Amino acid sequence: MTRNEERTQPPLEENLPWQLPPLLAGAVYRAKQILPVGVWRTITTPYWWWYNRGQHQLAGIFSGDLRASRQELHALHNLHSGERCFILGNGPSLRNTDLSPLRNEFTFGLNRIYLLFPELGFTTSCLVSINTLVIQQCVEELGKLAIPKFVTWRARHWLQGVPDTIFLDTDYTPPEAFAADVTRRVFEGSTVTYVALQLAFHMGFRQVVLVGVDHRFGAQGRPNATITSTAGDMDHFSPDYFGPGFRWQLPDLEASERSYRLARQAYENAGRQVIDATVDGALDVFPKANYGELF
Numbered sequence: 001m002t003r004n005e006e007r008t009q010p011p012l013e014e015n016l017p018w019q020l021p022p023l024l025a026g027a028v029y030r031a032k033q034i035l036p037v038g039v040w041r042t043i044t045t046p047y048w049w050w051y052n053r054g055q056h057q058l059a060g061i062f063s064g065d066l067r068a069s070r071q072e073l074h075a076l077h078n079l080h081s082g083e084r085c086f087i088l089g090n091g092p093s094l095r096n097t098d099l100s101p102l103r104n105e106f107t108f109g110l111n112r113i114y115l116l117f118p119e120l121g122f123t124t125s126c127l128v129s130i131n132t133l134v135i136q137q138c139v140e141e142l143g144k145l146a147i148p149k150f151v152t153w154r155a156r157h158w159l160q161g162v163p164d165t166i167f168l169d170t171d172y173t174p175p176e177a178f179a180a181d182v183t184r185r186v187f188e189g190s191t192v193t194y195v196a197l198q199l200a201f202h203m204g205f206r207q208v209v210l211v212g213v214d215h216r217f218g219a220q221g222r223p224n225a226t227i228t229s230t231a232g233d234m235d236h237f238s239p240d241y242f243g244p245g246f247r248w249q250l251p252d253l254e255a256s257e258r259s260y261r262l263a264r265q266a267y268e269n270a271g272r273q274v275i276d277a278t279v280d281g282a283l284d285v286f287p288k289a290n291y292g293e294l295f
Contacts, residue, residue, distance in 0.1 A: 053171060053185075065160060066153060069167040073183045073202070080106065081204035087196045088113055088124060091214025093279040094237040099211075101295045106205070108196040112138060114145055115238050123147050128196045130170050130188055133226065133247055135159070150199060152188075170195060176258060178266040189259025190224075190252040197263045197274065208267070209294060210276045212237065215253060215283035223252035260285040 032040055085106040088094070090113055099120055109124030111134055117123050126148040129135055132155050135142065139158040142149060151159055152170040159165050172188040179186045182202040188195055193213055200208045217235045221227060229246045232239030242248045264285055267274050276283055277291040 048173060053173075065156060066167055066169070069153075069165075070183045072166050073168075076203050077181070077183075078202075078204035082206045083204070084207045084209065085125075085200055085203075085205045086209045086211055087193060087200065087213070088211050089193055089213035089278065090236045090241060091212045091216070091278065091281070092234070092237055093214050093281065094212040096279045097211060097291060102211075108200065109147075110192045110196060112141075112236075112238075112241050114141065115240060126150060128192055128199060129155075130168070130192050130195050131249065133249060137246060150195075168195065168199075176262065178259075178262045180266065180270075187259070189262070190255035191259065194256070194259040194263060197260075197267075201263075201266065201270070201272070206272050208272075208274045209289065210274065210278055210281075210283075210286065211291065213276065213278050213283055214281050215256070215278075216281075217251055217253070219250060221250045223250055223255070225250050257283075257285055 035043070083106065085108065086102055087108045088099075088102075088110065090110055094116070099116075103120075103122045107124040107126075109127045111127075111129050111131070113124060113127065123145070124147065127142075127145060128150045129138075129142065130152040132152065135151060135155040136158055142151075142159065143162045145164070147164060149159070149162070149165045150168055151165060153167045154170075156167060168182060168186050169184065170186045170188050172190070175187070176189070177185075177187050178201075179198045180201055182198055186195060186198055193210070197208060219227070219235055226247055226249050229242045229244055229248070231244060233242040233246075236242065260283065264274055274286045275289040276286040277289040277294060279291060
């Protein structure tokens, strides 16, 4: 699989709902290359605080959409206490997994899992998506899903008014933490799976089963770098998942593992459990389980 890494991506433009003027974007990028790292961080810290936290805190006071979402999240607290759920990652191993037993289970789908719905003959119980680059490119498809959609507040520009949308106050900057209460700040943990784990905890699930979380990517490059696919996607269950022309960000597996360890600790401290039933998965943070023996 061939990928083109976009090394000229303007650093303050990525994932925003608007485009910086070309001259300004170029100037920002050149400044980052010239200035010492410490100086650059000092200059941009206020921007990132506003982007990740400040506007969210303000929205918590003035935004009717975010307040309404928090009320919906309050209503979901411990709604599924003591139950079991499944989180479906989107790895190639889903092709080697019989998902038909999940028809009658509570399932969290992630990002573009809906590409699998026609073949499955059923949908996941809900969908979680927090990467604005993915959401921006898939907004029409997401809007057609008649299931609850948990999405980052940063995506409000594209999904405002879309039925069954519940906004989460997520960010991807420290402190790294696990949110037992997702009506407040939710750390993204470098993977949407981590957000789904926090949602499942908030909703009271006693046991969470990971399926299709392969934790293995063929695409190589700097973690979090934005790339454009130039061929079929071999890192997910469908070659169309991040197919030709789709822009996405390379995974940070090390950061994801730190987050998964936080999740395991939170679940075990509460007398709950996360188990990994992924077929031939590379993740070694959670206890393993044989998928076929769960039913």
